[in-house]
Amino acid sequence: MADVFSEAVIRCEQVHRRYTMGDADVHAVRGIDLEIARGEFAAITGPSGCGKSTLLHLLGAIDAPSSGRVFVNGRDTAQLDDAEATAFRLRHIGFVFQRFYLMPTLSAQENVELPLAEAGLGKTARRARASELLGYVGLGDRRGHRPTQLSGGEQQRVAIARALANEPALLLADEPTGELDAATGEKLLALFGQLNRDGTTLVFVTHDSVVANTARRVIRLLDGRVATDVRQASA
DSSP: OOSOOSOEEEEEEEEEEEEEETTEEEEEEEEEEEEEETTOEEEEEOSTTSSHHHHHHHHTTSSOOSEEEEEETTEEGGGOOHHHHHHHHHHHEEEEETTOOOOTTSOHHHHHHHHHHHTTOOHHHHHHHHHHHHHHTTOGGGTTOOGGGSOHHHHHHHHHHHHTTTOOSEEEEESTTTTSOHHHHHHHHHHHHHHHHTTOOEEEEOSOHHHHTTSSEEEEEETTEEEEEEEOOOO
16 A cells, blocks of 8 residues: 555644533544545544544534634535535535434435435436446345345445445545444445445544454544554555
8 A cells, every 4th residue: 555645635733623511511622633645544443432423523524623624625614604514515525324324215226316316416317326336335136125125234335325426535434334243344344445445535433443453544532632543554
C-alpha cells in the first residue's frame, strides 16, 4: 500500500463536539486534527464512550462541530444549512449502519433505488444501477426479496448497495458487523476490502480491535482524542 494519497476526502481541524445530557455537559470530541485521503480504508476504534460515533457523525455531516472545522470533499460542512446538508450527504456520502434501516415493505431492489430516486434519476436508469449494485454485492438473485426474507448478512449487503447508489466520495459505516454472527461478519469485512480495492474511500467505526485490524489504517480514540494513528499492511 502506498502511504501517500493525492487528495484528502476528509480534513478535520481542531474539531470539538460538546453537548448536554441531562444536567451534565459532555465533551465527546476534543480537538481532533485528522485527514483521510482518497482511496484509504480506515477504522476508528476505542472503548465505549470515547467519541467514535460522534466523530463519525461529524465526518458524515449528520452533526456539526461545536468548534473547529470539518471538510468533506473540500466542503466545510458547518457552513451547510439543513437542506444543503441533506443534499450534500445524498450526493457525496454513503452510510452503512449497524441496524440496516431498510424499508420493510420494499424489495431489495426498491430499497437500493430509493436514494437514486431522491437524486432525480429516471426509472430505467435507477433500475439498472440498483441491479448492478446488487450483483456487485452478491445479491443479484435476491432483488425481489423483502428484508424479512433475507438473512442479516444479506440485509447488510443491501444496505451497502444502497449506500453506494449515488457513487459517493466517502463510505461511512458505524459498527457494521455488530448485528452479525462471526462468519457473516468476516464475509462483510471481505466485501469492505473489495470495495476499497475497487476505489471506495471507506471509514468504519468499531469497538472491536480484531475487526479494526482488517482496515489498512487504524485510528484509536481515547477520551475524545486521537491516541494512536497507525497505517498497516493490507489485510
